[in-house]
Amino acid sequence: MHIAPLSPHDPVELGGYELLGRIGHGGMGQVYLGESPGGEPAAVKVIKPSVVDSETRQRFAQEVEILKTIWGARIAALLDADAEADPPWLATEYIEGLDLSRHVARHGPLPSLLAASLGATLAEALATVHKQGLLHRDLKPANVLLGPNGPKIIDFGLAVFAESSVSLTAPNTVVGTPSCMAPEQARGDRPLTPAVDVYALGAVMLFAASGHLPYQAANIHVLFHQVTDPDTAPDLSAVPEELVPLLTAMLAHRAEDRPALSHVVQQCRAVIETQGFKVAQARRRLTTHTAAPSHVPDGLLPTVAAPSASTVPTDPAVAETKIWPTTGTTMVVSPATLEPATPEPTPTLVDRPAPRSRTAAAEPSPGPTSPAPATSTGDGSPSPPAAGSPRSRSVQRLHSAQARITAQRLREAYAAQAAF
Template sequence: MQITPLNPEDPLSLGDFELLGRIGQGGMGQVFLGESLGGEPAAVKVIKPSVVDSESRQRFAQEIEVLKTIWGPRIAAFLGAESEAEQPWLATEYVDGPDLARHVNTHGPLPSVLTAALGAILAEALSAVHTQGLLHRDLKPANVLLGPNGPKIIDFGLAAFTESTISLTAPHQVVGTPICMAPEQAAGVKPLTAAVDVYALGALLLFAVTGHYPHEAATPYMVFHLVTDPGTAPDLSGAPSELLPLLTGMLAKSAEDRPSLTDVVQQCRSVIEAQGMKIAQARRRLTAHTAGQRHKAAPADGAPTIPWPAPASDTPGTEIIPADLETPLPSDAPATSPTLVETPGPAEPPVHDSPGTLSPASRDHSDGSRRDQPAPGRPPTASRRPKEGTHTLRHSVQARKTAERLRAAYAAKAPF
């Protein structure tokens, strides 16, 4: 997964997590690579200041409560959060791998047996979520990360308690991703049932094995029309024959006609066993396959480059990849306090800006990439930026190495 340096306006720590770089960005916030007091890597999501209001805080608080409630080996674990901070943040397990959408777009569709293995894994994970009284409601390829230990589901921002009487959406308001949205969800039907996640998983598996979705169109509104039109069947072209019965059932227009998640697991097992393989073997092959594709795409001297999608308005800049962090430090690298690197260049549009920036005295203007060594002390929270000359950072051995390698790798690639 691609890591880029922090920007000057980024916080240096949130709660007990020191921030080491940027790993992603979405419409609502920024995701950072962080490190806990004990050295545990984390993905730290922060709501953009421009969208922080009472409703976004309430949604964020609900996501936190959802993550506290659910657990499982295929769910990115909850590590910490602070919904009432000036900049609300949420830390989850860091999964070092691309999402399914990027993997398929880069390396092509998965073989049918591996798609069946993925279906069994995710169906079992969703079944555990449903057992805990929750729906995901926004399952899609971008929300499945292909890590070194197998796939994991992320982003429960739209998850809902199935029996909750409190809703954050107005009547007939639709939230979710149209290309993977069940017809009843697109039509604004409430309450929703477990069948919406079955449909979304079917759309995800169709994409995994063919590279396209059940309904595609030029605009989201056209996709909504296709999804909700009873007379428009899903496009299953390119799907292998052994998966057609499963995908047809999962993508049925009527929720009552879709199989349960337990049935999905059983049908996926049948596809795998029909090809002379056990489910455990198929799971291992899936992980080995996705890891192997990353290895093939790697530069000759290092690990793969897995770019993270950025908004179209972003200005491309120098990027740091995991291979750079594995490169030994130069023999003449100083053994003193680390520096954190920031991308010099145009600032993001005002809608993405954070209210605070580093003071001129707190960074080296010769290259825009150095912050002064802090005095010992506890890292500040996001809601209180330190006064000039008083900022503190925690420096574990791993943090020191990561910061030094980011600095060295960025300096080597900088065009100036």
């Protein structure tokens, strides 16, 4: 399992959030699955004590301030934070689903219809970020979570105010992910413009539609050379023909040659409408295609002591999570990147809608069939939690169904690995 039990050295609570398990890590920090007193799940990011210094704390505080500024339906929301705490921590919205990188690795590239829908959605989200005077600077497939309500952008740890030339990095230091980095960003140019996020979005769309990034090399120095060399064109092989013109423009070497995000949205809409769909219909198909539903029997829900005899209804299981380190020169910790606990086959969608009569309904052929609901086991009563939990307490708290499922899995994993 990619979700792991808390170690003896892990905190059990931060800022009022009870920590239930480890869901990811990076070079500078750890991310936990947490739960608020009211049962709200959260991804709680903590800086490791071994790397907390004045510069790290300042960068973390900048990330918190930026997350306070950002708003939007496609942005993982900040829930709470304390950059002055020991250790510094922040809690963001917990999104259940695979990131784009892992979805493509598991299920293959998206059809052009869905890749265009993804592009339009993310372009609109980035435009909102830019209107707030910010740049993301590290958009990549691993920072796009495909949640049950559509894609969301995470990890603004490298975000900067667009008009600011101030940087917390040392001179001649490049921070980010080279494989999705615009040439001017790779060269260390200052100040950066919104065009860097347009380029990164082009790289993300390329990956979604083809399964590979614009440049690939085993050596980091070779990769930087490919990105910054104006004579080395990005690899657009396996990209659907209808997306090639747009991606060519978005991945242009010169920043001034790249389209504005509003133009990206228009071109993505054109690709969608050419195939006979409306944008909202394509969005629904994208969400259906990328959602990772889980089915958990009622028996997985542990019994919780409560005054009432009523039973808490079953919710979908929380997805396993793991954070992948960036491939750049600096390790960056992101909020949780998700993976389902049990691989679920993703329905196959075609780019073209089925033929319709003139009297057919406005929406094209329906999406994939919804999965059957979860069923209970035995007599339907929930099974008790496994014994030997390292985090058992004398006083039990009433958790959300999602958190209880996660805690039960942690107990099972711990029991399976224990030597006694």
